[in-house]
Amino acid sequence: MLQRCIQNGDHLTGRAHHCAILKTGNCLDLFAHNVLLNLYVNGKSLTDARKVFDEMPERNMVSWTGMVACYAENSCFLESFQVFSDMRRIGFRPNHFTLAAVLKACVGLEAFDLAKGLHGCALKTGYEPNLFVGMGLLEFYVKSGDSGDASRIFQEMPKDDVVPWSFMIARRAQSNMGKEAVELFVQMRQAMVTPNQYTFASVMQACASIEAVELGTQVHCHVLKHDKNTVVGNALIDMYAKCGSIKDARLVFNGLTKNDEVSWNAMISGYSMHGLGGEALKVFDMMQETDVRPNQMTFVGVLSACSNGGLLSKGEAYFKSMIHDHGIEPCVEHYSCMVWLLGRLGHLDRALKLIKEMPFEPSLMAWRALLGACVIHNDVEIGKLCAKHILEIDPQDESTHVLLSNMYARTRRWANVATVRRSMKTKGLNKEPGLSWIENQGTVHYFTVDDASHPDKKMIYGMLEWLNMKTRQESYSPDRNAVLRDIEDDQKERHLWVHSERLALAFGLIKTPSGSSPIRIIKNLRICADCHAVMKLISKIVKRDIIVRDMNRFHHFENGLCSCGDYW
Structure with missing residues (x-):
């Protein structure tokens, strides 16, 4: 009867049976006591489970392991280890289930020395190759940062089960090792192991982190089969x-049989990232017509969409509705979105006032958002104030020094630029060099400003000359203000044409045939205004779609227009 209650998940009836046992005075044997213990373990009734355990006249390995696992599964890691220690003191030898449970407790406690001792115990008892023990050891070595031993444990585990493969792929994807995660997925398929939903989700995360859309599409085809x-x-x-x-993201979204909060948030954030604020807000409106409730992440996406589109009145309305209509307290990300929205539109005083009114200590994120807006609008005084607060929190913040230098350069305060650069040199800080990259036939090609290291440099610079000529025929006029250096105008014009994203574009035009898929370029910094104008013209001249992902968002250039509407 107790076992049937466990199978059905009917813990209330199981408790009633326990009461009947106590009233009738029936004595339970060891097996029945273990079933009763299992009832409370499965029902997550830790107090009752411990009471049954303590009242047992005798215990075996099933009893001890059940109690160790009960505490470990419910994040009572110290209690789990204490029960394990009691078990060892009276002479019980752990089995693979016990070792797996207590390893989980050690990871939770970050007791890595104890976990190493348990690894030794697993070696002595011959349980190291066991799947449950191996997974516990994998989790321990990954969390302790010992990737070498983690890899060794993984190599020694049975390779016919998807669980260790999924674990290692997930951990690599989460550790910004997207390429390694994908390589492991390929090895798994070569070993004829069938992926599960967690494997697919992790390898997709890896593809997203390295922005490998072609590989991601191949995995998508694989997903459709499984x-x-x-x-x-x-x-x-x-x-x-x-x-x-x-567009492909939306096709997947539309094809899902059930959209949960993660689906809605991913779609809203995706549109926001692409500068399609109107589409993001339409999806949010659709979400509110379902039974899925918005959460904090939903409003981060919504407010980001308003910020990226310059939708001030909508942004303010959504910010207020978070509390009044949805009962969600704004966090630092929401305030930062509002600061950027106000600042980007030139309302710098209002943005500063909002920072000062935050119900918690202003974060680096909020001050950086306002500093970025000050650079765009050339407000040196508020910009200096922002930089002061950021450097009080993090004196080694490299990006703040760079933004401060750029702000002075925009207002032609070259002496101040020199002072900032000297400060960076004294602190041992270096400006991150502009870098753009493009993938062609499985190989990633990297370019820096004025790069002459590429094997195809002659063709690349030849293409740039042709593009320069064609854009000038289309009335292109260089924006010399985009060059934040104290040099002559003709040097500024030449410097603009050797920006890393233009080199990557020239390479893409040379290597990919006309009429093929869009040219995709990734840049580690914000695209400059002149490159943005040039990309629009070139998309019209060569009749090719160009997609540039800079540090903030995507820009889709098509037939002389950009998806951002020239607001970024």
Whole structure:
């Protein structure tokens, strides 16, 4: 009867049976006591489970392991280890289930020395190759940062189960090792192991992190043959959005049988990232017509959409509705979005006032947002104030020094620029060099400003000369203010044409045939105003779609226009 209650998840009836046992005075044998213990363990009734355990007249390995696992699974890690220690003191030898449970407790406690001792115990008892023990050891070595031993444990585990493969792929994807995660996925398929939904979700995350849309599309085809659930669908939406294929992200979203809060948030954030604020807000309106409730992440996406589109009245209305209509207290991300929205539109005083009114200590994120707006609007005084607050929190913040230098350069205060650069040199800080990259036939090609190291440099610079000529025929006029250096105008014009994204574009035009898929370029810094204008013209001249992902968002250049509407 107790076992049937456990199978059905009917813990209330199981408790009633326990009461009947106590009233009738029936004595339970060891087996029945273990079943009763299991009832409370499965029902997550830790207090009752411990009471049954303490009242047992005798215990075996099942009893001890059940109690160790009960505490570990419910994050009572110290209690789990204490029960394990009691078990060892009276002479019980742990089995693979016990070792797996207590390893989980050690990871939770970050007791890595104890976990190493348990690894020794697993070696002595021959349980190291066991799947449950191996997974516990994998989790321990990954969390302790010992990637070498983690890899060794993984190599020694049985390779016919998807669980260790999924674990290692997920950990590599989460550790910004997207390329390694994808390589491991390929090895898994070569070993004829069938992926599960978590494997697919993790490899999609890896593809998104390295922005490998072609590889992600191949994995998508693989997904269609095996698994179509919401978890995998959400990962596909995120992957396509981060790789610049927002239309494909929407197709996946529309094809899901059930959209949960992650699906809605991924779609809203994806549209926001692509500068399509209107579409993001339409999706939010659709979400409110379902039974899925918005959460904090939803409003981060919504407010980001308003910020990226310059939608001030809508942004303010959504910010107020968070509390009044949805009962969600704004966090630092929401305030930062509002600061950027106000600042980008030139309302710098209002943005500063909002920072000062925050119900908590202003974060680096908020001050950086306002500083970035000050650079755009050349407000030196508020910009200096922002930089002062940021450097009080983090004196080694490299980006703040660079933004401060750029702000002075825009207002031609070259002496101040020199002072900032001297300060950076004294602190040992270096400006991150502009870098753009483009993928061609599975190989990534990197370019820096005025790069002459590429094997195809002659063809690349020849293409740039042709593009320069064609854009001038279309009335292109260089924006010399985009060059933040104290040099002559003719030098500024030459410097603009050797920006890294233009070199990457020239390479893409040389290597990919006309009429093929869009040219996709990734840049580690913000695209400058002159490059933005040139990209629009070139998309019209060569009749090619160009997608540039800079540090803030995507820009889709098509037939002389950009998806951002020239607001970024």
